[in-house]
Amino acid sequence: MMCEDVEVKELTWEEKRTLDKIIGSLEDPKHDKLRLLQLVQNEYLSLRDEHMRYVADKIGTSYTDLYGIATFYSLFNLNPPGRHTISVCMGTGCHVKGAQRIMKKLEKVLGIKVNGTTKDQRFSLKSVRCLGCCGLAPVIMVDDQTFGRVRTGQIEGILEDFE
Amino acid sequence: MKILIDGKGCECQPGQNVLDVATENGIDIPTLCFNKLISDIRPAGCRMCIVEVLAGGRPGLESSCTLPVTDGLSVSTKSQAVYNERRELIELLLSEHEQDCRNCAISGDCNFAKLCRDYDVDGVPVCSECPNQKEGCLLSRGVLCLGPITYANCNAFCTRKGDPCESCFSVLSNEDVLKFGIRAFAKAGFTKEDIIEAAKVFSYDRVKVLEKLIIKEELR
Amino acid sequence: MSIKTIEDLDEMAKIGMKNLESNRPKIIFGQATCGIAAGANKLVDFTKEYLGYLQETGIDPEIVSVGCIGMCFAEPIVDIQLPGKPRITYENVDANKMKRIIDEHLLNQRLVREYAMGQLSEELSEVEHGRLKYSWTYEAAPSLKELPFLSRQVRIALRNCGIIDPESIEQYVARGGYRSAFKALKYLKPQGVIDEVKGSGLRGRGGAGFTTGLKWQFARNAEGDQKYVICNADEGDPGAYMDRGILEGDPHSVIEGMLIGGYAIGATVGYVYIRAEYPLAIKRLKKAIERAKEYNILGENIMGSDFSFDLKILEGAGAFVCGEETALIASIEGKRGEPKPRPPFPANSGLFKKPSNVNNVETWANVPMVLEKGARWFQNIGTEKSKGTKVFSLVGKIQRSGLVEIPMGTKMKDIIYDIGGGMQKGRTFKAVQTGGPSGGCIPAKHLDVEVDYENLDALGSIVGSGGMVAMDEDTCMVDIARYFLDFCAEESCGQCTPCRVGTTRMLGILNRISQGGGSLKDVELLKRLSTQVRDGSLCALGGTSPNPIMTTMDYFMDEYEQHILNKKCPASVCAALFRTPCQDTCPAGTDVPAHLQLIAEKRFGEAYQLQREDNPFPAVCGRVCDHPCEARCQRGMLDESVSVMAMHRYCADKVFEGKAGYMPATSMLEPTGNKVAVVGGGPSGLTAAYFLKRLGHEVTIYEKESELGGMLNWGIPPYRLPRDVLKREIQMILDLGIDVELETAVGKDIKFDDLMEEYDGIYLGIGAQKDVPLNLENEDLPQVLNGMELLRKMNLGEEVDIGDRLLVIGGGNVSVDVARTAKRLGCKKVIVAYRREELDMPAYPEEISEAKKEGIEFYFLVSPERIIKEDGKATGVVFRKMQMDEFTRWGRRKPVPVEYETVTIMADNIVTAIGQQVEDTFYEKSEMVINYRHRIDVDKYTMETSMPKVFAGGDAVLGPATLIEAVAHGKNAARQMDIKLVGRDTLSELQEKTPYEYSMEIPDNEHKIQRATLQTIPPKERENNFNEVVMCLDDECAIRESKRCLRCDIIEEEDLL
Known part of the structure; x- marks a missing residue:
């Protein structure tokens, strides 16, 4: 199954134990793959190749199957994100109210493009489809804190609180 | 029922x-x-x-x-x-298809190329129906065959017999395809003048486009 | 405790009710996601801290968290409820306000009237049990039910949102909750439940609008050992958040709905598939399920029946396409969420290939009410085919955004203007986008539509999940189409060709158009692709993805054309096609930010000449322009727009005072040897001549009057536009070396054919000076004067006899000008009568207020009906009283006559000034194409008439136009004529000849700065003279004003890199 030129990292016992525990916590891990991957990601912040291979083996499915799911849903990321994730809402309400400007300002302030992570691993920048706060557009979310009616001038101030 | x-x-x-x-x-x-x-x-x-x-x-x-x-x-x-x-579906598929028919393994036996012809969609060159890949392309034998840049629909009538294609069905308009063709000509050692001269016979109106592309390709 | 009998429920309800009307003072926070985003959590922290200080006062309020009442515009919302009294709702509360509210209201039981929005003194929703009603009410606060935002709502799905604590099952039960489930389980057969739901006519609220009862019937009829009910809470439509609102505000209503559905279909397991982006909703739903299980409302043998039902939550992982039911099912199964073709339908083979029924959150939330109040009750709400209510999320550029639940069939304009309060900051409504990426844009002309499934469908849009995004002139419709297509292309699952490739290709084309590389062929291509993608796609995501394109192309083709032919984005959104909103809005294209920056640097000469690059009338425009740029100024969103017009005037006055500093010469191109004629010496003619001369052509102006200036000269009174200012700028144009033939009327003194022979190009800039008649009897009496003609005579200083009492009919600038001029000429009483309200008057508001100061009387809402004739003289007018009716789709109220009520105004003379027409002129006899409005037909973009080498613009083309439009026409005609004569666009070359350099630093001015107010001379000093009324800004004021510019030009230029 594995291609030869792909270098697969060995898992530590610690990692194996954690993954086993996650698998064990689910009633029907073979069908509850979304939940499973979410739990793995919550644990390790991203879905690493070696973890997915191990989990796939354990629940009796293929790595490609899990990889296919991981790349299909936008919530999963294959690369580790920064310590804080900034999500800029690009919903219609926000779009009409200038979410693009907010995004550009963030890109400038952080010096990265959307879907990037700053060098110091402090921030990752993402665009999300709609946070459901259209009444307060434009909206950004840093980790799980939502900020409404954001103006470009406030961006730096908001980011200061996240180290 | x-x-x-x-x-x-x-x-x-x-x-x-x-x-x-x-x-x-x-x-x-x-x-x-x-x-x-x-x-x-x-x-x-x-x-x-x-x-x-x-x-x-x-x-x-x-x-x-x-x-x-x-x-x-x-x-x-x-x-x-x-x-x-x-x-429309064929056109959409064509738009994301690398039409390098000359180097494609299933050239001459391609379901998609057949559909392009059946539905009269611009885009596939004569090579897509030419069986010569197996015995060797005319270009590689030093014959200037315009197949790579010509509309397919003739079932490769000439090249099948070993004669070069003279582009009687006219030069294609899809620039992506032309690009592959021009590269093939260049690889076979033909010059811009050779190609333009040959293409002029049946597709005088397309020569300008062709010329522009050749210049662009050779520069690269 | 486990619920077994109705008495058990009653017992619970009692606890809940006590809870709702507790005898402890309560502070209630709206803590749904939107409230939290607006700062509700911080406010709670602050409140707790502050209450800590107040401990010794003995006050011990309960802090309660509720869901969203839907009034997002007012978030954060805080309610205060004192024992036995109604809840008072405070809006937009911050820490300072909170402190005062606690001090005054909580401690001293005194209402803080300024912050109070209203009181919850009567029930807002349709619930049967536990209706709120208070015998005592606060006098000073309106009932929430009477607020326009809430008064038209019929709250069924949102019945408890914002009222109850979503985490309290008792409060839900107190409001009649779980009674329907109890009734169904105990007294109804499953088929009976289905019949009731079918009879109600309830249709799916998720988008497609399929009849819910029928869907249940299919699932019930399907054979299977295990069946499932599924709640689609994967609310993916950008701009829609009602499902989140319901789940966060009233999760039990969804649980109850699913329980009933499960019973009806025969499903023992339910799934709620919910977006992971809604963590709060997930938390509350989980809690609700736990609580329901505690009371045996979920689980085995529910409420003593033999029905068992279990509910599971599944978090989605962010894929829009999972909103499609087959994709959603695949996702629950743990696969990639790819849709499958139907048949087989989920009702037969759904989740794990078992019969399944998928409904969305709002549908489920409706179900308990249908059972509680019956199918007949539900039937009576809504339209013939669409029953009940629909929750819409009203967002975008609207005054009052939020969740609104209204009966189906409510008119769109009522939603926008009555409920939503119209557009923000006085902007104009352009379109409303409904139904998210699968929907379309509905333009102003269809605002009359009664919103239901069928009607929106007919307009090319859909109800969808209920997103409604209002858009104003700052929204580019090409960009909106592009935005949604980008969404669909990204969210396409990639299975089928039309959706995967088609959306990408269409996006490519739209990108090209928005970058200025589009051609008209692209429009055809888009149309073709749209149909093919619609017809050929596997699922609804692909099938509906062209809707935004198709509707914008149907209703806003002109915007596409602007992008393609004019290479301009009228809304200033598409980065490659605009510089700044002000510059793009200025018809003449004045570089406003640069102008302001040069003034800030006190380089007046350069600022003046920079403006003259685009407009030869800076000083004139600084006085009488209608300044459309200011309406689009981005500063206006912050505090108030920059006073651009006043800055033009200030700069020009500085130059005229001789304080210009360095002043670059007007750039000219080498003579070309072409000869062109300009017919008409008004603003558009003079502008054309100015540019043509600068481009190197020989220009001759033919003017039939003895002076140049046209409408500027005799249409605008000197107290608004001093004649020396006008003369000076006209002279500056003529100084470039332009020949003028005065008192030469083309068609009379010189033949048009002769001009055709002599010149290489002709520009027709003839005006509109004929009054529109009232069409009333006795209008031909000598006492009834013609507004335009009178104004002209007065402005030219001719003798006029207007008597002592003058009545002016009309609400435009001409009527106000006539009135103010008459007053200056000594007329004792001047009355202006207009048929609408003051804010509807087309005249500039500042002119109206000045007129009032000068003692002119205004009568509004009167429409002339009869001119009174006494002794062969017109002595007055009988007016019909008018009243303002409902909103028209243009966002203005329509005046309608009040029966039996008239007003008579007597006067010595009566002036009609209700509009102007173009005069019949020579060209009507030539081969020129004249349209039905008696105007010259020209190509919108090239200004060419039907005759070769003849161009036209200004009033002759537009009808009565503004000054800046006339200038813009003159400029564009000159450019186009030049292109015809020279073969390339040399105007751009000309404008590049004088480079202007100024600071490109982004100013730090995003804090509030007061807009400069213009001073006027006191009304006393205006009598009997024509001195200019408005004074120039003083230096300090002007420089400060110029620095208020946000310099949108800098940000955007960086973005292009």
Whole structure:
């Protein structure tokens, strides 16, 4: 199954134990793959190749199957994100109210493009489809804190609180 | 049970789909993705097998590979709507297709190239129907064959006999395809003048475009 | 405790009710996601801290968290409820306000009237049990039910949102909750439940609008050992958040709905598939399920019946396409969420290939009410085919955004103007986008539509999940189409060709158009692709993805054309096609930010000449322009727009005072040897001549009057536009070396054919000076004067006899000008009568207020009906009283006559000034194409008439136009004529000849700065003279004003890199 030129990292016992525990916590891990991957990601912040291979083996499915799911849903990321994730809402309400400007300002302030992570691993920048706060557009979310009616001038101030 | 396909009554069993029934009855419905073994997992992706439901179901276009037969169903496989839709699908697929027919393993035996010809879609060169890949392309023998930049639709009449293509069906307009052709000519050692001279005979109107592209390609 | 009998429920309800009307003072926070985003959590922290200080006062309020009442515009919302009294709702509360509210209201039981929005003194929703009603009410606060935002709502799905604590099952039960489930389980057969739901006509609220009862019937009829009910809470439509609102505000209503559905269908397991982006909703739903299980409302043998039902939550992982039911099912199964073709339908083969029924959150939330109040009750709400209510999320550039639940069939304009309060900051409504990426844009002309499934469908849009995004002139419709297509292309699962490739290709084309590389062929291509993608796609995501394109192309083709032919984005959105909103809005294209920056740097000469690059009338425009740029100024969103017009005037006055500093010469191109004629010496003619001369052509102006200036000269009174200012700028144009033939009327003194022979190009800039008649009897009496003609005579200083009492009919600038001029000429009483309200008057508001100061009387809402004739003289007018009716789709109220009520105004003379027409002129006899409005037909973009080498613009083409439009026409005609004569666009070359350099630093001015107000001379000093009324800004004021510019030009230029 594995291609030869792909270098697969060995898992530590610690990692194996954690993954086993996650698998064990689910009633029907073979069908509850979304939940499973979410739990793995919550644990390790991203879905690493070696973890997915191990989990796939354990629940009796293929790595490609899990990889296919991981790349299909936008919530999963294959690369580790920064310590804080900034999500800029690009919903219609926000779009009409200038979410693009907010995004550009963030890109400038952080010096990265959307879907990037700053060098110091402090921030990752993402665009999300709609946070459901259209009444307060434009909206950004840093980790799980939502900020409404954001103006470009406030961006730096908001980011200061996240180290 | 009986259904009507293009007005022809066809015997069928419940549980069958329209595509099956059509094939059994010798009615051709083109497909690009259908495979009985995996149709459950990957159904109706290419949409090429669409038919128009005329009666006995929700009117409109449906993919025949997933359309179960029902009593009183009547479909058309070649109505104008079906033709237009399929043609558009081919164009869309072409737009993301690297048309390097000359270097393609299935050249000359390509289902997609056949569809392009059937639905009169611009874009595939004579190479797509030329069998010479196996014995060696005329270009590699030092013969200036315009096949790579010429409309297919002649079933490679000349190259099949070993004669070079003179582009009597005119030079293609798709610049992506032309690009592959020009690279092939360059690789075979032909100059800009050679190509332009040869192409002038039947496609004088396309020569300017060709020239521009050659300059662009050679510069790279 | 486990619920077994109705008495058990009653017992619970009692606890809940006590809870709702507790005798402890309560502070209630709206803590749904939107409230939290607006700062509700911080406010709670602050409140707790502050209450800590107040401990010794003995006050011990309960802090309660509720869901969203839907009034997002007012978030954060805080309610205060004192024992036995109604809840008072405070809006937009911050820490300072909170402190005052606690001090005054909580401690001293005194309402803080300024912050109070209203009181919850009567029930807002349709619930049967536990209706709120208070015998005592606060006098000073309106009932929430009377607020325009809430008064038209019929709250069924949102019945408890914002009222109850979503985490309290008792409060839900107190409001009649779980009674329907109890009734169904104990007294109804499953088929009976289905019949009731079918009879109600309830249709799916998720988008497609399929009849819910029928869907249930299919699932019930399907054979299977295990069946499932599924709640689609994967609310993916950008701009829609009602499902989140319901789940966060009233999760039990969804649970109850699913329980009933499960019972009806025969499903023992339910799934709620919910977006992971809604963590709060997930938390509350989980809690609600736990609580329901505690009371045996979920689980085995529910409420003593033999029905068992379990509910599971599944978090989605961010894929829009999972909103499609087959994709959603695949996702629950743990696969990639790819849609499958139907048939087989989920009702027969759904989740794990078992019969399944998928409904969305709002549909489920409706179900308990249908059972509680019956199918007949539900039937009576809504339209013939669409029953009940629909929750819409009203967002975008609207005054009052939020969740509104209204009966189906409510008119769109009522939603926008009555409920939503119209557009923000006085902007104009352009379109409303409904139904998210699968929907379309509905333009102003269809605002009359009664919103239901069928009607929106007919307009090319859909109700969808209920997103409604209002858009104003700052929204580019090409960009909106592009935005949604980008969404669909990204969210396409990639299975089928039309959706995967088609959306990408269409997006490519739209990108090309928005970058200025589009051609008209692209429009055709888009149309074709749209139909093919619609017809050929596997699922609804692909099938509906062209809707935004198709509707914008149907209703806003002109915007596409602007992008393609004019290479301009009228809304200033598409980065490659605009510089700044002000510059793009200025018809003449004045570089406003640069102008302001040069003034800030006190380089007046350069600022003046920079403006003259685009407009030869800076000083004139600084006085009488209608300044459309200011309406689009982005500063206006912050505090108030920059006073651009006043800055033009200030700069020009500085130059005229001789304080210009360095002043670059007007750039000219080498003579070309072409000869062109300009017919008409008004603003558009003069502008054309100015540019043509600068481009190197020989220009001759033919003017039939003895002076140049046209409408500027005799249409605008000197107290608004001093004649020396006008003369000076006209002279500056003529100084470039332009020949003028005065008192030469083309067609009379010189033949048009002769001009055709002599010149290489002709520009027709003839005006509109004929009054529109009232069409009333006795209008031909000598006492009834013609507004335009009178104004002209007065402005030219001719003798006029207007008597002592003058009545002016009309609400435009001409009527106000006539009135103010008459007053200056000594007329004792001047009355202006207009048929609408003051804010509808087309005249500039500042002119109206000045007129009032000068003692002119205004009568509004009167429409002339009869001119009184006494002794062969017109002595007055009988007016019909008018009243303002409902909103028209343009966002203005329509005046309608009040029966039996008239007003008579007597006067010595009566002036009609209700509009102007173009005069019949010579060209009507030539081969020139004249349209039905008696105007010259020209190509919108090239200004060419039907005759070769003849161009036209200004009033002759537009009808009465503004000054800046006339200038813009003159400029564009000159450019186009030049292109015809020279073969390339040399105007751009000309404008590049004088480079202007100024600071490109982004100013730090995003804090509030007061807009400069213009001073006027006191009304006393205006009598009997024509001195200019408005004074120039002083230096300090002007420089400060110029620095208020946000310099949108800098940000955008960086973005292009």
